[in-house]
Amino acid sequence: MLIELKDIHKTYNKGQPLHVLKGVDLEIGQGEFVSIMGASGSGKSTLLNILGILDNYDEGTYYLDGQLIKYLSEKEAAHYRNKMIGFVFQSFNLISFKTAVENVELPLFYQGVGRKKRREMAMEYLERFGLADWALHYPNEMSGGQKQRVAIARALITQPRILLADEPTGALDSKTSVDVMELLTKLYREEKVTIIVVTHESGVANCTDKIIHIKDGIIGETTLNEQHHASVFGTDTIIK
Amino acid sequence: MRFDADTYREIADSLLRNKRRSLLTGFGIFWGLFMLLFLIGGGNGLKDLLSKNFDGFATNSIVLFANETTKPYKGFKEGRTWQLEYRDVDRLKEMVPELELVTPQLASWGVKATRDTRSASCHTKGVEAVYSQVETPVLKFGRYINEVDVMQKRKVCVIGEHVWNELFPGGEDPCGTYICVGSIYYRVVGVDVSTSNINMGGRSSDAITVPISVLRDVLNSGNSVGIICAVGKSGVSMSDLESRIRQVINRQHFIDPSDKEAMMYLNMEAIFRIVDKLFRGVNFMIWLVGIGTLLAGAIGVSNIMLVVVRERTVEIGIRRAIGATPRDILSQIILEGIALTVVAGASGIVFSVFLLNLFEIITKHQAAFQIHFGTAVIALLLLTLLGILAGIAPAYRAMHIKPVDAMRDE
Numbered sequence: 001m002l003i004e005l006k007d008i009h010k011t012y013n014k015g016q017p018l019h020v021l022k023g024v025d026l027e028i029g030q031g032e033f034v035s036i037m038g039a040s041g042s043g044k045s046t047l048l049n050i051l052g053i054l055d056n057y058d059e060g061t062y063y064l065d066g067q068l069i070k071y072l073s074e075k076e077a078a079h080y081r082n083k084m085i086g087f088v089f090q091s092f093n094l095i096s097f098k099t100a101v102e103n104v105e106l107p108l109f110y111q112g113v114g115r116k117k118r119r120e121m122a123m124e125y126l127e128r129f130g131l132a133d134w135a136l137h138y139p140n141e142m143s144g145g146q147k148q149r150v151a152i153a154r155a156l157i158t159q160p161r162i163l164l165a166d167e168p169t170g171a172l173d174s175k176t177s178v179d180v181m182e183l184l185t186k187l188y189r190e191e192k193v194t195i196i197v198v199t200h201e202s203g204v205a206n207c208t209d210k211i212i213h214i215k216d217g218i219i220g221e222t223t224l225n226e227q228h229h230a231s232v233f234g235t236d237t238i239i240k
Numbered sequence: 241m242r243f244d245a246d247t248y249r250e251i252a253d254s255l256l257r258n259k260r261r262s263l264l265t266g267f268g269i270f271w272g273l274f275m276l277l278f279l280i281g282g283g284n285g286l287k288d289l290l291s292k293n294f295d296g297f298a299t300n301s302i303v304l305f306a307n308e309t310t311k312p313y314k315g316f317k318e319g320r321t322w323q324l325e326y327r328d329v330d331r332l333k334e335m336v337p338e339l340e341l342v343t344p345q346l347a348s349w350g351v352k353a354t355r356d357t358r359s360a361s362c363h364t365k366g367v368e369a370v371y372s373q374v375e376t377p378v379l380k381f382g383r384y385i386n387e388v389d390v391m392q393k394r395k396v397c398v399i400g401e402h403v404w405n406e407l408f409p410g411g412e413d414p415c416g417t418y419i420c421v422g423s424i425y426y427r428v429v430g431v432d433v434s435t436s437n438i439n440m441g442g443r444s445s446d447a448i449t450v451p452i453s454v455l456r457d458v459l460n461s462g463n464s465v466g467i468i469c470a471v472g473k474s475g476v477s478m479s480d481l482e483s484r485i486r487q488v489i490n491r492q493h494f495i496d497p498s499d500k501e502a503m504m505y506l507n508m509e510a511i512f513r514i515v516d517k518l519f520r521g522v523n524f525m526i527w528l529v530g531i532g533t534l535l536a537g538a539i540g541v542s543n544i545m546l547v548v549v550r551e552r553t554v555e556i557g558i559r560r561a562i563g564a565t566p567r568d569i570l571s572q573i574i575l576e577g578i579a580l581t582v583v584a585g586a587s588g589i590v591f592s593v594f595l596l597n598l599f600e601i602i603t604k605h606q607a608a609f610q611i612h613f614g615t616a617v618i619a620l621l622l623l624t625l626l627g628i629l630a631g632i633a634p635a636y637r638a639m640h641i642k643p644v645d646a647m648r649d650e
Contacts, residue, residue, distance in 0.1 A: 054643045075565045082563025097257035110563040
């Protein structure tokens, strides 16, 4: 298994202690396309943060590719994030004063890859996503769909083991949402990237092969969805 | 921490693409350094201007002249007037071997010099040839009074610049021409254009210098002389000689040995020392004000950078999420701070040098309104240090930004 979570607990201690994750067990294999669904406050974002080593947990164990992710120093955490995980955020989180290509090559900068090599690889990824013409544009000159594709290119450029997408269509209209989900599906089918999508939109979840429901900090039912019929709305489009 | 061209490009990008922010941050430093160097340069210039006044006057010299006595002595009442005499010159020469030269001077004020229809008000100064070592003349034409002039009582004169301008408006060489001073005709032998503002016996530009023997006869002054000038041998402090010189003079004129008011002992060395002290004080003030301004600038930079770091929370969070280590962020913010202070400070240096140069042109290069290269280098080093200090607090705050903060942007 690529990801193994056992009995993960997480409590936030800001003012009132808030027990968000109450013993999460989760296994995700190499090459799976999984969505995590849940209402707001269900703990899905916290779970994603723990999966992405952005946050630590209080109890339990988390193995990522056989490596125990616990008690990591900030430096080690940064190293694992850089090498193994690609992030796609709801609000794109591109750096506004950098062009598309500079945004895409930034993870390689922190890996110490040379400038020329970086630029080459970034252009290659942009080209693959049909954004070669937009390479020198700043994020505020691009549409939401383009921005999200740039963000996906940035997430993939380090060839990570998992792609974590936090509400990747949250800021997009239904048309571009479909485009983005199709892109993710294509990446999963053709390149065998392990993709975990956190969403509350059933149409988005319906694009994935496996839907994991989370409720009140505990994993609920897991639906296998290889036929993509989980949602009555989700067959052809994404209802907004 | 990586120190390669990429790191610097990254810093240059962050600074250049947020121009307004960088400008605002750098301005404090720019202004601080500008003020510091401008004040230092200005102070140097003023000092230079002031010391121009002393140019051409021997620094280890004294000037003596008689006052009323203030103490009764040997039957004489206090308040007696007395006069320095030629004999005093000889006595000083003989009894104070530390003196390089001793020379008397006579002066007569409010005379009119005429030539044809032109006239100039001036004063006459009777000197010996060696007087040129006390007050160095700057001769535009001709020569100074020489020993033979004094010996043979030649009616020759050296005229000051102003007199020359008035009497010879064409600016021609006046040597050989006769001018009338008072009621006596003198042949002009030289023009002294010295601009020094320390003169004995009136401003040198209004002076007509003649042999002392001639003026003695003209004024019918007998044995008395107006003032006595003396220059010490090199390495001799004129302050140390004061009591001995007073002793020599007082004894001959029946003045109480303890009467220090009876004779004016004008010590140039002391005056130079006072001016020097004054400027050291001024310099201290300049550095105090300048460094204060610079510090205020650095604190300002630090403050603005703190605000900027808060503003950049999302950006830093993103960088952290995609693999930047805390040290990457720390070094980036500190290096940004250094780059900003150094660039802003260097422009401050350039701007102050530019303005100082302008000053110099305006004052027609009378004084060097400049800073030493070393001062600028020290200032730049100080600045880098300040940049690091200014960057530390913001950088630590930036370092503690967690990648999850990037997602809490709403």
